[in-house]
Amino acid sequence: MSETSEDEQAQLQTSDEELSADEEPKKAQMPGKRMRKTTATIKKLKMSLMTMRPRPMRIKLNGDKALTWKDLGLNETLCKACDELMWKAPSKIQKEAIPIAIQGKDVIGLVETGSGKTGAFALPILHALLENPQRYFALVLTPTRELAFQIGEQFEALEVSNKYQTVDQLQQYYLFIPVKYKDVYLVHILNELAGNSFMIFSSTCNNTVKTALMLRALGLAAIPLHGQMSQNKRLAALNKFKAKNRSILISTDVASRGLDIPHVDVVVNFDIPTHSKDYIHRVGRTARAGRSGQAITMVSQYDIELYQRIEHLLGKQLPLYKCEEDEVMALQERVAEAQRTAKLELNDLEDSKGYKGGKGGGTKRSAAGGDHDDSEQFTGARKRMKPMGKGGNNNYKNKGGRWSYLLYPFRRDVESTTNQKRHDPTGTTVI
Known part of the structure; x- marks a missing residue:
C-alpha cells in the first residue's frame, strides 16, 4: 500500500x-x-x-416571432418613446430582463457591450415611475463617471420623448384675461365649478396667502401652502385638504410634484409657470388613476410667450374656456371688497408676526413666513369692514354643499346689469 x-x-x-x-x-x-x-x-x-440560488426565469419568445415593446408589458407611453428614439425592437437582454423587472423581481444580467443593457433596466424603472410618480425613486451605480453621464443621457432621452404628454382623461383649457381682473375671473371659475375640489397654483408665497385671505372673505374654504411655512404647518395644511376639510388649496410649485391626492377635480394655473415643464407637473395633480379632471390656465397680456411655449411642448393648441364676460364683471364689486379685506388682514399678519424677538428690533419677516398654517385666526379686518348686503354674513351660508352664497346674489346682479344700459359722452352704448 x-x-x-x-x-x-x-x-x-x-x-x-x-x-x-x-x-x-x-x-x-x-x-x-x-x-x-x-x-x-x-x-x-x-x-x-x-x-x-433561485432558478433563473426564462421568457418564452414565441418561436421566431419578433417581439414588440408592447409585448414585453411596457407602458404605452414608453412604447411610443421607444418608437420616437428609433428603437425598432427589443434586444435579447431586453426581451428576457424587462418582463421580469416589471414584475418587481431581481434580475442579474450578463451580456456583451452594446447589446442594450441600459434600456433593459431603464425602461422598467420608468415604467414603475409612471405607475407611481415620486420625487426620489431609483439609484443607478456605475464604475466610472463617464458611464454615469452616458446612462443619464439615455434616461433623459426616454423622458423627453414622453414627459410632455398628458393623460387623455385630462381636459385642458386656457382663459385669456386682463391682469387687472385676474381675481374676478378666478372667483367666477370657482363659482361656476362649485362643488369640486381645487388646486390653485400661484407664483409666490405672499400671493398664496393673499389669495387665500381674499377667498375666505367671500366665504370660500381656501388654505395656502408654500415653502416659507414650517414643515409641521405644511403637513397640517395638506392634511386638511386631503381630509376634504378645505376644498381649495392655493400653493406654489412646492405642491406640484410627488403629491398623490386622488380627489383633486380641477387645477387652476392662476400664475402661469415660468418653466414649461412645471405645467406638466401641475396639471398632473388631477386626472389620476383613470379619473377625469380639468386644468385651466389663466393667461394675461403679459403671459402670451410663456403660454405659447407650453403649447409648443404639448404639441397642440388648447381650447378656450368659455365664460360670459357680463357674469364675470358682475362679481367685480364684491371681489374688490374682498381684496380690501384681505389686504387689511395681511397687514394684521405682518403687524403680529412681522418682527423677530418682539419689541426693540430684529429683522422684518413677510406674512407668508409666519407660523400660522392658514391664517384662520386673523379675522379682525373683516369685523372692521361693513357687511355686504342686508343681513350681513347671512347671505354667505353654504347650502347643500354648494356655494349658493355666490350664485344667487351674483345671478341677480348679472340680470340687473344686462338689463341696464348706460351711455358715455361719445355716444357709445356700454352694457
Missing part, C-alpha cells in the same frame, strides 16, 4: 513536460485517489450552489 501511495504521489507531483508519451494514457485511465476526491468535492459544491 505504501509503495502504491508513493507512486501516485509522484505522479501527481510530476509535471506534464516530464511525463512520457506512454505514461500519459496510463494516468488518464487510472486517476489517483486525490483527483477522485477533488472531483467529488467540486460536484458537491456545484450541487449546493444550485440549491442555494
Whole structure:
C-alpha cells in the first residue's frame, strides 16, 4: 500500500513536460485517489450552489416571432418613446430582463457591450415611475463617471420623448384675461365649478396667502401652502385638504410634484409657470388613476410667450374656456371688497408676526413666513369692514354643499346689469 501511495504521489507531483508519451494514457485511465476526491468535492459544491440560488426565469419568445415593446408589458407611453428614439425592437437582454423587472423581481444580467443593457433596466424603472410618480425613486451605480453621464443621457432621452404628454382623461383649457381682473375671473371659475375640489397654483408665497385671505372673505374654504411655512404647518395644511376639510388649496410649485391626492377635480394655473415643464407637473395633480379632471390656465397680456411655449411642448393648441364676460364683471364689486379685506388682514399678519424677538428690533419677516398654517385666526379686518348686503354674513351660508352664497346674489346682479344700459359722452352704448 505504501509503495502504491508513493507512486501516485509522484505522479501527481510530476509535471506534464516530464511525463512520457506512454505514461500519459496510463494516468488518464487510472486517476489517483486525490483527483477522485477533488472531483467529488467540486460536484458537491456545484450541487449546493444550485440549491442555494433561485432558478433563473426564462421568457418564452414565441418561436421566431419578433417581439414588440408592447409585448414585453411596457407602458404605452414608453412604447411610443421607444418608437420616437428609433428603437425598432427589443434586444435579447431586453426581451428576457424587462418582463421580469416589471414584475418587481431581481434580475442579474450578463451580456456583451452594446447589446442594450441600459434600456433593459431603464425602461422598467420608468415604467414603475409612471405607475407611481415620486420625487426620489431609483439609484443607478456605475464604475466610472463617464458611464454615469452616458446612462443619464439615455434616461433623459426616454423622458423627453414622453414627459410632455398628458393623460387623455385630462381636459385642458386656457382663459385669456386682463391682469387687472385676474381675481374676478378666478372667483367666477370657482363659482361656476362649485362643488369640486381645487388646486390653485400661484407664483409666490405672499400671493398664496393673499389669495387665500381674499377667498375666505367671500366665504370660500381656501388654505395656502408654500415653502416659507414650517414643515409641521405644511403637513397640517395638506392634511386638511386631503381630509376634504378645505376644498381649495392655493400653493406654489412646492405642491406640484410627488403629491398623490386622488380627489383633486380641477387645477387652476392662476400664475402661469415660468418653466414649461412645471405645467406638466401641475396639471398632473388631477386626472389620476383613470379619473377625469380639468386644468385651466389663466393667461394675461403679459403671459402670451410663456403660454405659447407650453403649447409648443404639448404639441397642440388648447381650447378656450368659455365664460360670459357680463357674469364675470358682475362679481367685480364684491371681489374688490374682498381684496380690501384681505389686504387689511395681511397687514394684521405682518403687524403680529412681522418682527423677530418682539419689541426693540430684529429683522422684518413677510406674512407668508409666519407660523400660522392658514391664517384662520386673523379675522379682525373683516369685523372692521361693513357687511355686504342686508343681513350681513347671512347671505354667505353654504347650502347643500354648494356655494349658493355666490350664485344667487351674483345671478341677480348679472340680470340687473344686462338689463341696464348706460351711455358715455361719445355716444357709445356700454352694457
